[in-house]
Amino acid sequence: MxxxxxxxxxxxxxxxxxxxxxxxxxxxxxxxxxxxxxxxxxxxxxxxxxxxxxxxxxxxxxxxxxxxxxxxxxxxxxxxxxxxxxxxxxxxxxxxxxxxxxxxxxxxxxxxxxxxxxxxxxxxxxxxxxxxxxxxxxxxxxGEKKPSLAQLLAHNIRYKDISLSNTLKNVNQWTKDEEYEALYLFMLGCDFSQGDERQKILTAIRVENIFKSRLETSRTRSAYEASLGVLVGQIDALNARRSTFQVNPDFQDDLGELDRVTYLISVETAEIGRATLRKNLIDEAVQDLSTSRVEIDIEQLTNLYREVTTRLGGVQKSFDELVDFHNRMIDEKTRYIAKEIPQLEIDIAIRRRKLTDLLQLEKKFSDKIAKNGTLAQLELLIGELSEKERQRGEYETVILQIRGVELEITRQTALLTKIDTELFSDDTRAAVQVQVDKFNKVFSRVSNELYNESYFLSFDVAKKNGQNIYKFNTFNLNLSSGKKQGEISCFDIAYTLFADEENIxxxxxxxxxxxxxxxxxxxxxxxxxxxxxxxxxxxxxxxxxxxxxxxxxxxxxxxxxxxxxxxxxxxxxxxx
Structure with missing residues (x-):
């Protein structure tokens, strides 16, 4: 066009x-x-x-x-x-x-x-x-597949500072390396059908790693497990001391029930915190995905649909079908990351109701025990034991959460590995190199004509957060200090000529x-x-x-x- x-x-x-x-x-x-x-x-x-x-x-x-x-x-x-x-x-x-x-x-x-x-x-x-x-x-x-329209047009429309000073990383400051990878593979004509799925998986892994790092802010899983072992030993010792006190027949049962309720309160409190933290992280991830999207207004499609129908005729899809298709595509795009939110909200509500009941039960047993007039030492012992039980419930909950996150990271990584086996295979790398070589013939020809310098595009398979990723770079074979504006113009012109030659x-x-x-x-x-x-x-x-x-x-x-x-x-x- x-x-x-x-x-x-x-x-x-x-x-x-x-x-x-x-x-x-x-x-x-x-x-x-x-x-x-x-x-x-x-x-x-x-x-x-x-x-x-x-x-x-x-x-x-x-x-x-x-x-x-x-x-x-x-x-x-x-x-x-x-x-x-x-x-x-x-x-x-x-x-x-x-x-x-x-x-x-x-x-x-x-x-x-x-x-x-x-x-x-x-x-x-x-x-x-x-x-x-x-x-x-x-x-x-x-359609809505990656790379987006704005990403595809970034090198054609250069008036913002980032596009005037960067040949390749020219979209915006929030564009991730995996998005540039998808962009330049597409521009080079290297079709990779699972690109969308790969970006979703990378996003999911990123969310889980953030969640794990927040859970391990104060200590790692192994440190929690070591602390739990010490804590269990302390609880056993406190229970042994408590058993030496002589109390009325009902008092021991009441104390046991109070300990159980205290422990359950700590577990429910920790679970509510975990679920709330995870929901917030997923909300952040959904928002992060939305930053590369443009907000959309609905009224405009009606007039466009009528005009296309009038001019072209024979349109097989109704406007309602088009809107329905669009809405389903949008839902699918967010569902992958946000699918846990409804269940998390239900879990939080249920646990909060359960926590309220437990707190009332705790007060009931505390009041009942207080009326027995037990020794002050026993009260202190009970208080210490209750605190230890609370800590144990917290540690066990965090350990379970970290294990769950690690399992999810392992699962998502396995899916990514399956995709990357194709994307980073010798055959695929060779295919990418063939396209890069074709582009470079045009790129160097244009740069030599314009600046008497040879510009080239190269790529490497780098590691980022433990994952493979294609990274593209430009360089000047003559090792001169040619101006960036010249390199950018050469790249843009060369790409347009290359795309036409390759029917891209x-x-x-x-x-x-x-x-x-x-x-x-x-x-x-x-x-x-x-x-x-x-x-x-x-x-x-x-x-x-x-x-x-x-x-x-x-x-x-x-x-x-x-x-x-x-x-x-x-x-x-x-x-x-």
């Missing part, structure tokens, strides 16, 4: 209509003498890139918040976008030369809740459905911010390459006009010109 048109409109009409073309597309800031470090929030050239990202599933907040401080909003821009009902339309096409080529029309606005517009080809979708539909249109029915689904546009930081010769070389390869690569860059090399200071490359007098949204007071 290539970019064809970006339109910004509101209640007053069309504000901007930006037409893209093949090859090099420049978003130009004509404000002379501007500081390159401050132009991102000046006239709106970076916002053009953000709007495209927004249409591809990004959050609306990224248009009107400070990228370095998400709590700081540009109020003027936010109010303008919402109060004047700004609508952004992005059109993608499979071929810029063919007016009849397949197109995708994406429409989004900035309304809060009611009134949200989120359409694809005229059909309204919720946010979840929007992402699934867009992913399927671009990446061949990839991808988008063909590359969005780049702050290209004035590159040397004139490097920028000129990129322009020449993408113009020659314009059937495969569409290079969109924002840049200060006074930083343009002479060869590129040409209207034929410009798609929009902005300035202090003509900002993107045409509003005042520091719009972007």
């Amino acid at each position: 290539f970019l064809k048109m970006l339109q910004i409109e509101n209640l007053n009409g069309i504000i901007r209509k930006i037409h893209f073309h093949k090859g090099l597309n420049l978003i130009v800031d004509e404000t002379l003498g501007s500081d390159p470090e401050s132009t991102g929030n000046n006239v709106g050239k970076t916002t053009v890139l953000r709007l495209i990202d927004f249409c591809m599933g990004g959050k609306p907040q990224q248009i009107y918040t400070d990228p370095e401080n998400s709590k700081k909003e540009y109020t003027v821009v936010k109010e303008f976008l919402q109060k004047t009902e700004v609508l952004v339309t992005l059109i993608l096409t499979e071929d810029l030369d063919d007016q009849f080529a397949k197109q995708v029309v994406i429409e989004r606005n900035f309304a809060a809740r009611k009134g949200i517009v989120r359409r694809i080809d005229g059909k309204s979708l919720t946010e979840a459905e929007f992402l699934i539909s867009l992913t399927n249109l671009i990446f061949r029915e990839h 689904p991808c988008v063909h546009f590359l969005l780049n911010d702050k290209k004035e930081l590159m040397h004139d010769n490097q920028l000129t070389q990129i322009a020449r390459l993408v113009e020659r390869e314009n059937d495969h690569v569409q290079f969109v860059a924002s840049i200060l006009r006074d930083k343009l090399p002479a060869e590129l200071n040409n209207e034929e490359f410009f798609i929009v010109k902005l300035s202090q007098q003509d900002m993107l949204f045409r509003i005042k007071d520091g719009e972007n």
